[in-house]
Amino acid sequence: MARAIPTNPRKSASQKRSLATVEALLDATARVLTREGYDRASTNRIAATAGVSVGSLYQYFPNKEALVAALVERHNREMLELLRDALKEVASLDLAAAMRGLVRATVDAHLVDSALHRIFAEQVPRMGQLAKIEDLQRETFLLVRAYAEERRSEISVRDLDSATFICVTTVEALTHEFIINKPDALDGDRDRFIDEVTRLLVGYLQPGRA
Amino acid sequence: MARAIPTNPRKSASQKRSLATVEALLDATARVLTREGYDRASTNRIAATAGVSVGSLYQYFPNKEALVAALVERHNREMLELLRDALKEVASLDLAAAMRGLVRATVDAHLVDSALHRIFAEQVPRMGQLAKIEDLQRETFLLVRAYAEERRSEISVRDLDSATFICVTTVEALTHEFIINKPDALDGDRDRFIDEVTRLLVGYLQPGRA
DNA sequence: GGAATTTGCGAGCTATGACTCACATTGTCT
DNA sequence: AGACAATGTGAGTCATAGCTCGCAAATTCC
Structure with missing residues (x-):
């Protein structure tokens, strides 16, 4: 072709x-x-x-790939914008409340155009220019990594890189599944979902403060 | 075509x-x-x-889709077999040790044919018969859900369905990223990865036992 | 107003890849 | 050995979809 x-x-x-x-x-x-x-x-x-x-x-x-890649870029930009805003709004809260705010922002970001997001995730091959679908994760990592640095004293995990990797990957995956494949368990119960994920994060970053 | x-x-x-x-x-x-x-x-x-x-x-x-779907099925079967075995071996351990065993098994499962697994994840469209790529997650959920039931008394999360969803999705996503996109932070350090994920799980399932 | 440039058009060329079919080979059964 | 079934072959058919190119319309500039 x-x-x-x-x-x-x-x-x-x-x-x-x-x-x-x-x-x-x-x-x-x-x-x-x-x-x-x-x-x-x-x-x-x-x-x-x-x-x-x-x-x-x-x-x-120049070709179909570039067209779709441009759309991916636009979509990723929109999602990242929400996260950036949330990071600002959350700066003065205690860690648990901050995490909650970030999880909520992640959910909101996934609602921007969830149908399109699903197509990117399930059908668009991550090759060539389209590999940039995964840039969202990488950029999110960088933003959160910088944030974690500022909050260093409140986080009891030794290695910040590992901790950031774990948190970002986890929240992304959980939110994705929650939005895309609405699990029966949590169907539509957005606030309960956010609570649960926040507990998961805080339990990991600040063990012993259950 | x-x-x-x-x-x-x-x-x-x-x-x-x-x-x-x-x-x-x-x-x-x-x-x-x-x-x-x-x-x-x-x-x-x-x-x-x-x-x-x-x-x-x-x-x-009958067609290309069926061929690839058959391969997906074979691959998923192999991975699930490892998990099933691990669930048996872990039956008598305390929850933390059990979780560690299951995380290790998940890592092993992802090493079965990680190159192929990557292709399934990144390039094969999840449509028609190929939607069964996601059956792996669903079947894993069922296995772990049954296991969680038996361990009910050691788990302090109210809703077992939510807890299972959270744990399975999290471990799958983290392991996938660890194997496929080896993050700099944890590069090659398999045992440290397993430790970290285990801490995450135990902190969630048994808060306060840090 | 006319020339030059930018933007838009869409029929058609071409490559490719899924799938068929008429035939050949191998195996089995008595 | 002969016959019938099972299995294997690969050149060729056909539909599709990416992309081009010669031309037309709209804008801009002098």
């Missing part, structure tokens, strides 16, 4: 109309992905949905 | 040669998947690698 070995961007040129075209393409990509799934999401279908021709699509994105 | 709307199996007929053919096809599928990735893994390539003709492939598997 693919003939050329893809390369870098193409026209980043963007005046008035073209910006709208790019937006329309990204929005259409999101819609087609969630409605049809990754492999049914052909560039022709996406262009049609955007009300744009295939030719225009390839004027702004 | 696909023309027909796939259906059920085909020939399950299996005498002497044919069993070997099926085995060869599954092995070849695993090798091609790990070496080339999911979308480079064409049925022609797989058949060639197996030393078999495409025609034979389609005698035993």
Whole structure:
């Protein structure tokens, strides 16, 4: 199917109309992905949905991969923004309350466009440019790692890197499952979920303060 | 690319040669998947690698999806076997030691064929028959849920379903990241990883016993 | 107003890969 | 040995989807 070995961007040129075209393409990509799934999401279908021709699509994105990658980037940016805000709001609280706030923010982030998020997780191959799907985790790690440094005195785990890795991976995975595959046990009970995860974290970071 | 709307199996007929053919096809599928990735893994390539003709492939598997699904099933079976064994061996230990044993078993399970496991996680779309990739989680939940029931008195979390969900999801995600994306923090330090995860679990299930 | 440039169009070219089918080989049973 | 079934073969068919290219419309500039 693919003939050329893809390369870098193409026209980043963007005046008035073209910006709208790019937006329309990204929005259409999101819609087609969630409605049809990754492999049914052909560039022709996406262009049609955007009300744009295939030719225009390839004027702004060198190939399908780059198009989807751009959407991934936009989505990750939105999610990270929520986390950054939460980190600020939580700065003055005690550790348990802070953790609670961060877990809540993670849940909110996963609700931004959970259908799209699910497609990224379940169907989009993490290869080439699309490997950046996992950048979300890496960037989250960095943000939280810096935060943990500031809170060093309240955390009784020896190695901050390990502790951050464990917390970030855990909260991400639990939240993902909670939002995407709503477990019967906690169905819809968002606050109970947040409580439980917070207990898990605090019990790990501050053992003995049960 | 696909023309027909796939259906059920085909020939399950299996005498002497044919069993070997099926085995060869599954092995070849695993090798091609790990070496080339999911979308480079064409049925022609797989058949060639197996030393078999495409025609034979389609005698035993109605389509590519079914072939990969069969491989997924085999892999999940192997991993679950390790967990089942560990659950038996751990029956008489105290909860903390038991948790440690289960975490270790999870790590071992992820080492069975981690390259293949990575492909399943990162590249194989969870659709149709391939949705069974996630059966591993579901079956693990059931096994652990039953085990938790027996240990009810040692667990101070109110809702066993939630607790099981949290523990299983957490251990799976952490182990997966540890094996697949070896974090710098814990690089290669398997025992330290197991210690840390065990602390996380015990702190949650038995708060106050730090 | 006209020329140059940017943006948009979409039929069609091409590669690829899933799958078929008419035939060949091997194995089994009496 | 002969016959019938089981198993294996691989060139070829067909549908699809990524991508191009020659042209048209809209914008901008002088």
